[in-house]
Amino acid sequence: MSKKILVIPSWYPNAGNELGGSFFREQAQLLNDNGFDIKILFGIEKELKLFKYLKIKLKSVLKRNGVNRNYLMQDPEAYSFYIYHYKKWPKKWKLKKSKQSYQAAFKTITAHWKPELIHAQCSANAGIYSHALSTSNNIPFVITEHQTFILNYYNKKVQKGIKEAIENASKIGAVSYHQQRSILMNSMDCNPEIIWNLMDENKFKINANQANSKFTIVTITYSQLIKDTETFFKSLEAFQTISKDDFESIIIGNAAFNNGSKANSTYFEALAKKYNVLDKCKFYPQLSRTEINSKLQTCDVFVSTSIAETYGVAVREAMLCGKPVIATKSGGVEDSITAETGMLVNIKDAEAIAQSLLKIKNKQPVFNPKNIRSYIIKQSGRAAFIKTMTDFYN
Incomplete structure (x- = not known):
């Protein structure tokens, strides 16, 4: 039986931007076709002014939006949901709200399908949310780090969440030796493995017949x-x-x-x-x-x-x-x-x-x-x- 993997990306190709995060989708698609059962879960976070936030909150009481497959590019199955924040909330509250929203969405999509492993693509903030899901549902999680790893770029609460996620993950993947070194230079107690990004040879070819005069x-x-x-x-x-x-x-x-x-x-x-x-x-x-x-x-x-x-x-x-x-x-x-x-x-x-x-x-x-x-x-x-x-x- 195919191993069930829930991928939590930090961004993903969608109806408004088909290229952003396309390599996340291509990797998941290849694995889904070769021995794994992959699904995607992605929360769309939006920061709103007070009046708009209250208006949307009222609507959500009357009618829950929930998860859907209309926004993200499909194949494999990809579910999205909205997370609304009042923009003046402190980062601590926003993180708490996002974790709660991910847990609610997780319950919805796992009613008839439960992952054996959660895979966060990037520690900020997918790793933070995957750590929370792992803790709440007793499912192991791994992280692959893709972003430039400069920890002090982030809010202190996010820094704390990144460190806790990395040090509690079952495994950490780094997409290069440079990335491995960058993670460890930030005093992370972990042992990152080198996980090269997929380079799909079927999508790019040598064509000896095409050439420019210049x-x-x-x-x-x-x-x-x-x-x-x-x-x-x-x-x-x-x-x-x-x-x-x-x-x-x-x-x-x-x-x-x-x-x-x-x-x-x-x-x-x-x-x-x-x-x-x-x-x-x-x-x-x-x-x-x-x-x-x-x-x-x-x-x-x-x-x-x-x-x-x-x-x-x-x-x-x-x-x-x-x-x-x-x-x-x-x-x-x-x-x-x-x-x-x-x-x-x-x-x-x-x-x-x-x-x-x-x-x-x-x-x-x-x-x-x-x-x-x-x-x-x-x-x-x-x-x-x-x-x-x-x-x-x-």
């Missing part, structure tokens, strides 16, 4: 400083001065990570203009996974300029397409970049990125696309991921 550089980013997009445009300016031939750069991303309707490229266009490379750039605020695949297949190199990467999904997607990568020494990406798969440079070193671009353009060295792709499949492809998670869940 040397083409791709990056996938967003506007937060941790991505250090300014260094990317600085490197294009530097590359422009040493490259004899024309080139183009494709910038995929926007400044509206959680709201696709507001996606635009204004921030990146301003940087491109500042560094005199606007005519070399094409901007795509939002693309589907299929469209991203197409852009990766037609480029010559992928560049990542992040300050910190817990894992580096976009980097490895490019590698699944057989593309060499130039990346800053930002943590998680370093676990997959070798002399055979790409080049590593120091953080904020735009000149080193430009020189690396020139070497790849001049085919010095020559990278083998099949070897790059095989490296990622062996590390975290479908079969490797299923085996890793089977061990993690046992």
